[in-house]
Structure formats: C-alpha cells, structure tokens
Amino acid sequence: MAQIRHALNTTRADDFAAWYQEVIAAAEMAEESGVRGCMVIRPWGFGIWERMQRLLDDRIKATGHQNVYFPIFIPLSNFEREAEHVEGFAKEMAVVTHHRLIAGSDGGLVPDPDAKLEEPLVVRPTSETIFGDAMARWIRSWRDLPLKLNQWANVVRWEMRTRMFLRTSEFLWQEGHTAHADETEAREHTLAMLEVYRSFAEEDLALPVIAGEKPENERFPGAVETWSIEAMMQDGKALQAGTSHYLGTNFAEASGMKYQNREGGESLCHTTSWGVSTRMVGGVIMTHGDDDGLRLPPRIAPQQVVILPMLRDKPEDDQLIEYCEGLRATIAGQHVLDEPVRVLLDTRPGKAAAKRWDWVRKGAPVIIEVGGRDMENGVVSVLRRDRLWDEQTGKPAFQTPTREIAGQTVPDILADMQSAIFIEARERREANITRNVTSFEEVEKFFSATRHPGWVEVQWAKPTGDVLDKVIERLKEHKLTLRNVPKDAAPVDGQCIFTGKPAVERVLVAKAY
C-alpha cells in the first residue's frame, strides 16, 4: 500500500481538536468574528445550515406546527417567575441596559446615562417565558389545544470557553413550544418530537444517535423530564445533538396558561419545548470528516456534484465548458433523495488541481473533472468523496465512465453515499460502546486505557439527590458525564455499579462536548 498525502495538515489521530479547527477553516465554513464568542458563518457553512433548516422545518410542519417570531429581548421580570429557570440561566446572559450612545469625554462613544432602561432587557437565551405569556393570551378553551408553535431564531448564552459551532455565545436554533390539555398528550408529544429529531439526524444528517432520557442533574432548568439524542464523535466523545422537554405545568403556572376544559372547569396546560441548533453542524464535522476535510451527506450538501473543467485560458476552453454544461444539464434534470440534484459547474479562474482539493476539503459528495483529453475520448473523471483514495497507488480513486454513463449514474452514487456514510458511522459507534461493565473500577480502567475510548453502558439504580451528586462528582474526577438512559436499552439484570443496589435501568457514561 502506497503512502497517501492527505489534504489537511493535521490528522484526527494526531490532534482531534486541532483537526476540527482545520476542517472548519479549510472548508471555509466559519471563522472567529472578533466579537467575543461569536462566529461568522461563511457561505459553505451557512449553506449546510440552510439545508438542515429546510429539511427539519419540513418535518416540524408535517407534524402540525406553525412558525412564529417572538422578540429577542425578554424583560428581567419574566425570568424571575420560574425559580429553577432563572437559576439555570441568569449566570450567562447578555443584558441590555441603555438605548442610546453619545460622545464620551475622550471623543469615543459611550452609553448615554439619560437613556438607561428602567428595566434591563435580556437577550433571549431561550424563550419559554415569553412564549408562555402569549400562549396564555391565545388559549381560551380546550378547542384551542393543542397549540403547536416553533421559531427559528438566534439566541445568546454568554460562554467563557467557546468552540466554533459547538459552543458559541450566539448561536442559531429552532425552539418548539407546545401546550396540551393533559399530561399524557404532552408527554407523548415530547417523545414524538424526540423521534422527529432522531429521524432528522439519522436520515438527513446520517448521524446515528441514541435517544433517551437525561438523568435528573442534566434536566433543562424548570423541566420535569428532559430527553436527548446523543451522537458519538470520532474521538469517542458524546455530543448532545438535540433535546426535548416535558415541562409539566411549571411554565403554565408561571404565566397563567389555563383553559376551559370540556367539563366547563378551568385547567392548567401541560407544555413542552424542544430545540436543535447550529451545534449539529459541529456534530456532522466530527462524525463524517476525515483527514482530507469535511465529508457531507448528500442530503445536506449545498452542492452535491461539482464539475471542474480543466481550463487553460485558451480558446479551446469554450468547447470544454460546453461539454461540461451538457453533463451539468443532464444531472440537474434528475431527482435523487426526493429533490432535484444540486450540481455546480465551477468555471472560476484558478488551477483545476487546486480547485479539486478545495472541493475535497469542503466535502462535496461527487467531484467530476474534465480535461481536454477526456473530452476527446468522450469520458469524464469521477471522484466519490467517501472513497477518495486508491490505497494501492496512494492516488485519488478516479473512475472514468463515459459522459453519458456518468450523467445517468451520479444520482445513484449520491443515494448510495447517503446510506453508506450512515452505516459507516453507526458501525463505528457500535464498535465503541462497551455494554458489559459491572463495576466503577472497570469504567475507570476503560477510560484510562486509550485516547479514544468511546462510551460505556452501565446499569444503575437511578439514584437522586445527594447520592446522585456523589455519582456525578466521582464521574467528574475522570471528566466523565452521564449521557442518557437509552429508550431501547436491554432490560436490567444486575446491580447498580455506583450503589450496589438492584439496577432499574441502563445509562450511558462518556466524555462529552
């Protein structure tokens, strides 16, 4: 096997964190903005997010939700109403205190002391309280229920240590807020939205996830139950990729969200909320990326096929472009994965080889190069991003079908790739979950053994309060966290590894982002 010269400087094995940053820079996805903790999302990164939005929005609408828009500012007093909620969020919020600037003594601008707000406004970290106010106004009787709303918005949580896409002070997300007549329906809806997230992650992003309930200490502030989908990154760490909360009547009580029930009496609503964010883009990078850059599942690739004519700044270029345009039109006229194929003919100035590697680093699923000789022979050179290298020669694994065959088969390659990279990721995850650990010492041993150890599934007695606190602390010493209690775990058959009591469920233990 020949030596391969990869397109990035850093490999995953060498330094996973540095590799992650290099993928983002090399694929021109995002960069630091210079504004504390905020990033600029560049066209390729934002194009991926737009694809995710479109696909998830369709799923959210298909389950009966309507989109709305609520103010970015929330009065302080709203937060004071739900005690656990404010406790959870007050520590990391951006606070607006003035509404005007004036020239200061040194000539620069300063907040105008005469324009101080009577009540400071918080830049929303999440919108339960302000949705609650409006939903309480809109809901009169059982006929108005369920009320199922969603918004796409920017939110701000002041973060001390930031990492692009994974943890930024401002991020983009959707937040769903629903009200229901009773607990059963609200709990069912919490799980229904978890299932929407699971299918979105697995079918659209090709991210295998484990859906389950978060332990008590990881609950959303003010929630009765928090559920999550957890994905395994290539360094073995877990990424919480989406959460769905059953809020009981906590927020309904805080905002007076009542309705006239069928018997004519008055009842409190039961509410849910759920969200996924630009963090998922980080999950895609760390699940599918390789030492040559990003690899994108075709469903979320802004361009699925890129055609690169090898231009030479000569009159013959026109003929080559025409030949490529014919291929582009053939491919663009077809559908795959329920949509027209997205194909780009890249005729920008620049060397073809440099452009090829740019598109490899960006993770375009299929790259087609066409040179003058290819045209003479009626063929094209097709490179599939998930099978980039010929390991025998150490060179890119180009296939050279005729232009006609390429036009017909490219959609099939895309469909195949969508499932191939999902299967690849799922197999890797399954190989890295260890399920028969029966003591905490084994857990410790497992996580000290290798650099990328994956997850451990253990049985536990679901302790609460002080006992749980001690479990958390003990895990923390090894930088470990409880991820979730998988919905589809096997039945218990042993003891709690923390307390020795009879186990009641299985829980995942892992390092996490």
Add this chain to the structure above:
Amino acid sequence: MAQIRHALNTTRADDFAAWYQEVIAAAEMAEESGVRGCMVIRPWGFGIWERMQRLLDDRIKATGHQNVYFPIFIPLSNFEREAEHVEGFAKEMAVVTHHRLIAGSDGGLVPDPDAKLEEPLVVRPTSETIFGDAMARWIRSWRDLPLKLNQWANVVRWEMRTRMFLRTSEFLWQEGHTAHADETEAREHTLAMLEVYRSFAEEDLALPVIAGEKPENERFPGAVETWSIEAMMQDGKALQAGTSHYLGTNFAEASGMKYQNREGGESLCHTTSWGVSTRMVGGVIMTHGDDDGLRLPPRIAPQQVVILPMLRDKPEDDQLIEYCEGLRATIAGQHVLDEPVRVLLDTRPGKAAAKRWDWVRKGAPVIIEVGGRDMENGVVSVLRRDRLWDEQTGKPAFQTPTREIAGQTVPDILADMQSAIFIEARERREANITRNVTSFEEVEKFFSATRHPGWVEVQWAKPTGDVLDKVIERLKEHKLTLRNVPKDAAPVDGQCIFTGKPAVERVLVAKAY
C-alpha cells in the same frame, strides 16, 4: 344596491390608522409583545413573511449571492470608524453592557457589576461595518471579486413611536453586502438589486412601486447614492419598501477592504448594500386590505385555498369530509404560479360561518364552503376574496360550480387574482399621482384639499446643502417629504418649483410612513 355589512368594525375611510390595527388583530397576524417596541409575529403573519422570504431568497440566489450569518453584536469601536454612519445610527441602538445577572438587594435580578463588559456591544442596527471587517479578510485579489453576500437577520433600532410591521424596535430583514472591483460595476449592481426588489414587489406581492433615487437628505448614513422603491398606500401616503445603496469606497476605506488588481497594484473595493424588511408586510396590508380585512396576493398566501365543510357534529360529517378531501386532493395535485397549490381542508371545531369570516379577514384568496345539500347536488360554494360581495344583494358572491369544475378552475382563479389585484393597485396609484404641478402653492393646495390626496410629481433643480435644507423644512411644515426621483420619469421641461431655476429632474412629494 343593498347595504353590505362588512367584517371589520372600522372602515378605511373612517380611520385608516385604526383600520390598519384592526386588520392585523382580526387576521391574527401580530400583536404587541409587552416588550418595548417589539411585536410577536403570529402564525398567519409569519407564514406570509416566510412566503416572502422564500420568493425573495430565490431571486437573490438567482443573481449570484450566497447567504451567510454574522454576529448580532457589533463592538462600539466598529461604529466609530465611519463618521456619517455612526452619526446616523448612534441615537437609536440597544447597548449590551453586562453579561451576567445576580440577585439584587430587593431579591430581584440586577446586572452583575463584576460582569461589566470592557467594551459595550451594540445590537446590530445594520451590518456594514462587521461585514466590512470579514470581507477585507476574504478579498485578496481581483479573482475574489465580485463578492456577493446576503443575510437574513433580526436588527434593532430603538424607536420611540412604533407601529406594527411599519416601525418596530426589532424587525426582520435581509441585508445584502457586495464588493466590486470598480465603480461602474458597483453602481450597476446597486441598480440590479433595485430591479430585483421592483420585480419582487410587483410580481410576488402585487405591490406597484416606483423605483428611483432618494434625494441627498434621505441617503443611508455613509452612502454615496441611495435608491428606493416607493409604494402608495390606500390613504395616499408613501411607503419606502426597499432600498439599495452605492457606498463608494467609504466603508471599504474604513475596514481596509483592498485587492490586488490585474496590474499588480492595490485598489480599494467599491461596495453596495441593500435591504427589505418585515415593513413590507405592512405595505401589503395597506395596499390590498379592504373593509373586510386582509386580501393576499396568491403568491404570498400561506394557504391559497381553504375548504370549509359545514360540520354538524353528526355521523354524516364523515361523508362530507370525504367529499371535501376529494376536492382538496384534486386541487393540491395542481400547480399555479410556478408552485403546487397550497390548499387547506379546515375541519377544526367551530361554526362554518364564523370560520368563513375568519378566513375572509385573514385574506385567504379562495374560500370553498361545502354543506350537506351541496354534496347531494355534487356542487361546492366558491368565494373569491377580491370579489367578495354581490352588490345587488349585499351578500357574499358565492359561485356554485360542480366539484369537478371547481377542482379544475381554482388554479386559474388564483392566477387571475394575482394579476387583478396588482392592476387594481396600480390603477389606484396612477389615479392618485398628480404630475402637472408647477408651483409650491399648488402643492400646498393639493395636500390641504382632501384627506387622502396621493402624491405630487414636481420638477426641481436638485438643490443641495442649505437650499435643500430649506426645501425640506418648507415641506415639513405640511408633513411632506421628498420620496424619490423616478428612474422612468418624463424629461424635464420647466422650472424648479422651489428655486425657480431650470429643473434638472422630477421628484415625488408625499406624506410618508
């Protein structure tokens, strides 16, 4: 002619401002949020905005722009760089000064004095300066130009007097930012985007607009030229519905946006910016609304056809719903105005007549009612929103085609309505522009004569500086403003009505929102 009982309490003629508020409330488009100057956009209002976004986004992408996302926070120092820009905006910005809250002496929350930001952050009122920083990093040579970016975002301008959609402290918009190698290309692009806005307004929103250059005093702070599209509301006032700015090298200089030109030297970029906002929703209401509520151009109606079975809470309901579902499927299977028809079968609880008037007020283009007797006769009752009343009887002008005919013809009705309401609005506007006014006294007389007087086009010498200031002041006494200098105006042939000098162009004078 019989007396018509309209669906709203207020007519346009009685009180246009109160009518506007009633349409918004009755159509459940938006409401005050309780947060100063911010509104909640409800599902129907947001659905309209989503339609607008989709259509305009397609036009923006078709002209070679890519979407990005920049931080909501802009450091104060950015604003200090462009003198006119800061002068124009510093007076109305939300300022973030702290990043944490703590419990205050009275138990409530207060900004934590220990978490005061070293440099306050401004919530973006517009993003020229922060785009400029990044574009300066990304542009190296002429090969990187033009750079054509756009973002959909929320922005904040602290407003003292707010009116829903028209003027709110927070609003939603898109802002395009482009960089070009030279002045000619940048000026052409400014006008190309103005044309995108004109065609979007006229073809998608059915809003007739006049495209032209804003006079000097109405320029965007920091711009060399500002162009606008102006629409006439039914009270005769003008609404600036979109602007496109040629910024010269002002912002490029402030952010060091230079490139290596083809000759190997270094040149400053020429930049443009342009935006339209949720304000356009207000323009749609005030152009197309009538005394029965909103009327929506089919292209932006979240639902174009609403089918209302007259349910009676009896077993026969099932058969009626099945009959309606057949119609729904027939209509949904067709395309009109380049998209599949959006049709809703509304089976929510509630009386059919009440639901009909709800949909009339919301402006659904076509409402189809189906009762038990209709089903027996194989017919349905079709109501077209722009021809709501039979003026002879004073009753809703239902047509009763067979279900089959209705299924076939509804798409045609939608296509017809899209152009009919545009023509109606354009004729009204043309009837209300007075073009042969030759003195300021005539202007004064015109605007004092009636309550809804429309616009006046006058010839002027395009004064600047002090002379212009006096013109503005004189107009202000009558609450009048200069709107724009129409691109397609007739040639001049007279004197400036303000200075008596030979006229150089024609300019529109109007009251405005």
